[in-house]
Amino acid sequence: MTKTGILTTILMFSASLAWAQTVTVPHTFSSGTVAEAAQLNANFTAVADGIVLKGGSVSLPHSFSSGTIAEADQVNQNFAASAAAIVSLGGSVVLPHTFVNGTIAEADQVNQNFAALLTGLNAVAVSLTVTIDQAATQPDPATSKPINFTVVFSAPVTGFDASDIVLTRGSVQAVTDLGSGDTYNVAVGGTWIAGWVFTATVNAGAAQDAQGTLSDASTSTDNTVTYTGATSCPFLYVWDGTSFEYESDVFGTGRLGTVTPFGYKRPSPPDYYVLETTPALVEGGYDMRLVNELEEVDFVDRLILYAIQFPENRQVFSEKPVLGVPFTKGLGALHTVANPLRAPVSVTHVNTGEDVTELVASMDRDYAVLSNDANLDYEYHTLEIDFGDQSSAPQVKLILDGRSVFPTTPQGIARKSLFGAPTKMEVPDGAGGWVEVPRTVMAMEPPNGFRRPILLDVTDILVAEDHRLRLTWLFKTYVDAVLMDTTADEPIDAVALTLESADLHYYGLSGRTEGEIYDFIYGAVPAVQPTHFSGSYTKYGDVLELLGAIDDRFMITFGGDEVSLHFSAAAPPEAGKKLGFVFHSYGYYKDTATDLPQTVGPLPFDAMSEYPYDPTVENYPDDAFHNNYLQEWNTRVHP
DSSP states (O other), rough: OOOOOBBBBOOOOOOOOSOOOOOSSSOOOOOOOOOOHHHHHHHHHHHHHHHHHOOOOOOOOOOOOOTTTOOOOHHHHHHHHHHHHHHHHTTOOOOOOOOTTOOOOHHHHHHHHHHHHHHHHTTTTOOOOEEEEETOOOSSSSSSSSSEEEEESSOEEEEEEEEGGGESEEEEEEEEEEESEEEEEEEESSSTTTTTTEEEETTTTBBBBBTBBBBBBOOOOOOOBBBBBOOOOOOEEOOOOSSSEEEEEEOOOOBBBEETTTTTTTOOOEEEEESSSSSOTTTTTEEEEEEESSSEEEEEEEEEEEEEEEETTTTEOOOOOOOSSSOGGGGEEEEEEEESOOOOOOEEETTTTEEOOOTSSSSOOOEEEEOOOOOSSSEEEEEEEOOOOOOOOSSEEEEEEEEEEOSSSHHHHHGGGHHHHHHSEEEESSSEEEEEEEEETTOOOOOOOOOOEEEOOOOSBTTTEEEEEEEOOSSSEEEEEEEEEEOOOOOOOEEEOOOOEEEEEEEEEEOOOOSSSSEEEEEOOSSOOOOOEEEEOSSSOOGGGGSSSSSSSOOOTTTEEEEEEEEEEOOOTTTEEEEEEEEEEEEEESSSSSSSSBBBBBBOOOOOOOSSTTTTOOOOOOOHHHHHHHHOOOEEEEE
16 A cells, blocks of 8 residues: 655644643645655654654654555554554554555545544653652761752753752752753751651652653652761871871760660760870870761860870770769779780670680671671670689789670661660679679670770679679670780879860861771761751860860860860880870760750750759859850850
């Protein structure tokens, strides 16, 4: 059959569309005429292009040569392929005519078939789709702000802005076109609480493409991010002659607003941390950096670097304060131990029966992992430590190094309510069972999320003739080392070095090593701007005056602030002794993982009974000395 006809009019068929433009064909065939084959091709091509425009695809089986009469079955096949493609888009097509091979189709019938195709095709609404998901580089759970989502439209668009985003939490900080017009980054900021889950969607009609098509409502694969508001305290870095080496966090038990079923725990602000890095001399002294790496407020009252001397065949570890327990030991928290340390007779993971003695016999970052998941199934896990017969030992000291991974999801955080205290310590009861050591006798903090070896002097709690001890942790915990020492403490000579300079300024947030547990990398500052609690912070510049005494005149910092410290040099060690260093800090911090208002105030103070305190009973000192401090130093205000 020959598709015949000569162009006389342009057929335009309107239908319900997502934009005003309709699909048309270029040729209408006049009854009784013979069409040029190229016109027939042009009409089929126009329909095919319309199918593609609306998101479909079609492969036409035949193309007709100019000056020839098209075989009727081939025309039927082109019509059938086009109709099937329209149906696949959700349209409906009923072709009124099938052409018999060997005949010449009446031109009106060809027109009617094309009209049927166009009616069905134009009834298909064109979709401008959009997806929104967490950005490829967005950590989940998130410990810093902003949280980033990626929005992708199916075509370049205009008119997309912050008002088109719907958030369950927070507020849109910025919407950035990533350069193509179809892909955008959405940064979410605001004042947040740890444990919040952020979900982002895009409203229908948020943007339009070049043809005026309005976008659909968004779909997503993963458009939620959990914010944990990583909690800790300032982080210490020490110059070793080549770089600033990451040490650990300090005054971790100075946390404000820790709540228990019995009320808020009183913070314990003092800390004595034994440096792992030997500081190198710089301009006749030692350079260190104390950085607020997280989204919190730090209140630093006093900083001291002690140079210590002790016997060459010993090393020094420190006890760690316990939140809610007054810490009055001062430098008495330091203990000497043998060098090298030794492993206990055995260390058994009670939950599994596994002997992990070799696994925890050195500080090598080869961990015994307690609990499989930080959120879904964490529970109490216990290590049983057998010291062997130590009845003649003058002291028995336990050295622990480990890290905990605290729950980050709402479900994981809620799971804590199923359990009691996060740690416990038990000794044999003499009848084949175990009895818990009261916290008033000896308490143990859960390991924090960062490297921090601690020492427990267990001499007085071990049961005679059964020198075993059980330690239990609730959260997912990576235990690196469980070591022991049975030597008597030897004298430690400590000299406070002079803090010669202290400069407060903005630094940023350091990069991090990979993994569930991580260290910070000083100087590798990503392009992340933390948000701040509202209130007044210490002005940038020389803050030396604020760091010399416990006087409630704090250096107050937010995430990204850094103080550069320079201490005087230590004298060389005496014969038979070696030199070490202890960083003493005294301070508090307020993070996002509490129910406290996210404000700088009210300020803590050393004599407070708890935090938050009852303002009808006690308050930050109201006198000329402290009022002058507030007015002179805390002039950096954030809304």
